[in-house]
Amino acid sequence: METIKRTKVIDILQSEAYDTIVNVKGWVRTHRDSKAVHFIAINDGSTIKNVQVVADTDRFNADLFKQITTGACLSVNGKLTKSPGAGQASEIQATEIEVLGTCPSDYPMQKKGQTFEYMRQHAHLRLRTNTFGAVFRIRHNMAIAIHKYFHEHGFFYFHTPIITASDCEGAGEMFQVTTKNLYDLKKDENGKIDYSDDFFGKMTSLTVSGQLEGELAATALGSIYSFGPTFRAENSNTPRHLAEFWMIEPEVAFIDLNGLMDLEEDFIKYCIRWALDNCKDDLEFLNKMIDKSLLERLNSVVAEDFVRLPYTEGIRILEEAVNNGHKFEFPVSWGMDLASEHERYLVEHHFKKPVIMTDYPKEIKAFYMKLNEDGKTVQGTDVLFPQIGEIIGGSVREEDYNKLQEQIEVRDIPMKDMWWYLDTRKFGSCPHGGFGLGFERLILFVTGMQNIRDVIPFPRTPKTAEF
Ligand code: 4AD
Ligand code: MG
Numbered sequence: 001m002e003t004i005k006r007t008k009v010i011d012i013l014q015s016e017a018y019d020t021i022v023n024v025k026g027w028v029r030t031h032r033d034s035k036a037v038h039f040i041a042i043n044d045g046s047t048i049k050n051v052q053v054v055a056d057t058d059r060f061n062a063d064l065f066k067q068i069t070t071g072a073c074l075s076v077n078g079k080l081t082k083s084p085g086a087g088q089a090s091e092i093q094a095t096e097i098e099v100l101g102t103c104p105s106d107y108p109m110q111k112k113g114q115t116f117e118y119m120r121q122h123a124h125l126r127l128r129t130n131t132f133g134a135v136f137r138i139r140h141n142m143a144i145a146i147h148k149y150f151h152e153h154g155f156f157y158f159h160t161p162i163i164t165a166s167d168c169e170g171a172g173e174m175f176q177v178t179t180k181n182l183y184d185l186k187k188d189e190n191g192k193i194d195y196s197d198d199f200f201g202k203m204t205s206l207t208v209s210g211q212l213e214g215e216l217a218a219t220a221l222g223s224i225y226s227f228g229p230t231f232r233a234e235n236s237n238t239p240r241h242l243a244e245f246w247m248i249e250p251e252v253a254f255i256d257l258n259g260l261m262d263l264e265e266d267f268i269k270y271c272i273r274w275a276l277d278n279c280k281d282d283l284e285f286l287n288k289m290i291d292k293s294l295l296e297r298l299n300s301v302v303a304e305d306f307v308r309l310p311y312t313e314g315i316r317i318l319e320e321a322v323n324n325g326h327k328f329e330f331p332v333s334w335g336m337d338l339a340s341e342h343e344r345y346l347v348e349h350h351f352k353k354p355v356i357m358t359d360y361p362k363e364i365k366a367f368y369m370k371l372n373e374d375g376k377t378v379q380g381t382d383v384l385f386p387q388i389g390e391i392i393g394g395s396v397r398e399e400d401y402n403k404l405q406e407q408i409e410v411r412d413i414p415m416k417d418m419w420w421y422l423d424t425r426k427f428g429s430c431p432h433g434g435f436g437l438g439f440e441r442l443i444l445f446v447t448g449m450q451n452i453r454d455v456i457p458f459p460r461t462p463k464t465a466e467f
Helices: 009-014 062-067 116-121 130-152 211-221 257-278 280-289 294-303 311-323 340-351 401-410 419-426 439-447
Strands: 021-033 037-043 051-056 073-082 090-101 204-206 223-231 244-253 307-310 355-361 377-385 389-396 432-438
Touching: 009 021, 009 051, 009 090, 021 051, 021 090, 037 073, 051 073, 062 090, 130 223, 130 257, 130 280, 130 439, 211 223, 211 244, 211 419, 211 432, 244 257, 244 439, 257 280, 257 294, 257 355, 257 377, 257 389, 257 432, 257 439, 280 294, 307 311, 307 340, 311 340, 311 355, 340 355, 340 377, 340 389, 377 432, 389 439, 401 419, 432 439
Parallel strands: 051 090, 307 355
Antiparallel strands: 021 037, 021 073, 037 051, 073 090, 223 244, 244 432, 355 377, 377 389, 389 432
């Protein structure tokens, strides 16, 4: 076969260099034939669209056609021609076809309409389907949008550690990191594990958030963000939780609660607008196949102002709903943590748009949030999205040394581990704040997919770490 430089399908479909000989390589999506010609749809992952290869029956060996099955990998040389058929501008009139990899009939992705559950069990091959191709091209684009947004707004990309000795959220949901022999653990006189001979000489874990180190950077560089893998050993088997997920955490000096909410809203709208502008074909596919209201929902979130709602006001609305006969599984009262049914009521039923909830009771939030003058609530903000629930969690940080120390003590966090964090409040303390956006929750929203396991390539959840 003649060696011709490969052209990606995405470029072939836009090319008007008719009558030139091109080479395309990719996997067969469909193969059908009329007597005189075979039509082979090839996809190479560069776009959701396939290029149509037209091969004259009498030009090629019948055995070759038999090898061109769904999933087989081909290299095709042929003449780029204007397509007479509807639906595509150009096609390839094959002159040479080479089968790079045959695909036997037990190919797990052969049948259309498999369940997502089935696809998850074949996560190594699901990437080759239209749906997962679309999802992961969009995921890439969202990562680009995030870096672009922060770079354009003067934020520095800052790398926070993955192995850490501190539990930022204080929820005790950390995966331990150790090189100790688990079959022969040395314990002290109180029966506690002695870590002095462990790799780091102390107990360490995978990070649940880069925020604390992000604060160190924001109080030096002004505006930073991190974007990295995050780990939580919470035993939540829900369509919204992963044990390993990616989080984006901007942290900004001299920002107040309103500034923080402006940043959250502007940032998230930028990302969605980016998807609408740069992922048209994939979004149209998902809108057609996965969720018919996807594009409408994305457009409306970009167009509307988010509701800004203090927690106390949110509770009042929920109590009013209860008084009017609405049934929640969990009772509503001031001081409670909102369950997903409460968040959904506010976002999907009451306001019908994204809600930024603020000023939560201090007892249900982390130690680092800034205390309000009422002494009861803190300047936390959660962004609640339709279909998703909480997509962002953030806050203005407590910058007062004594108040912060008090909250650390109240929560029994070992002070000796926090000395470096407290130093930011001791030396030139400044007002600052930030938030964490769950990357996969954003991808869920943008793609219309229903399960978070379907927007990360190889999901890690309780009892699952395949691939
Ligand atoms: O609300 P969270 O726990 O906030 C923090 O970790 C803060 N330290 C962030 C900060 O202020 N810098 O988590 C932030 C977001 C959540 O809103 C959610 O979108 C996502 O991270 N998230 C998860 N996503 C997938 N699986 C999980 N188990 C998640 N836990 C949190
Ligand atoms: Mg949260």
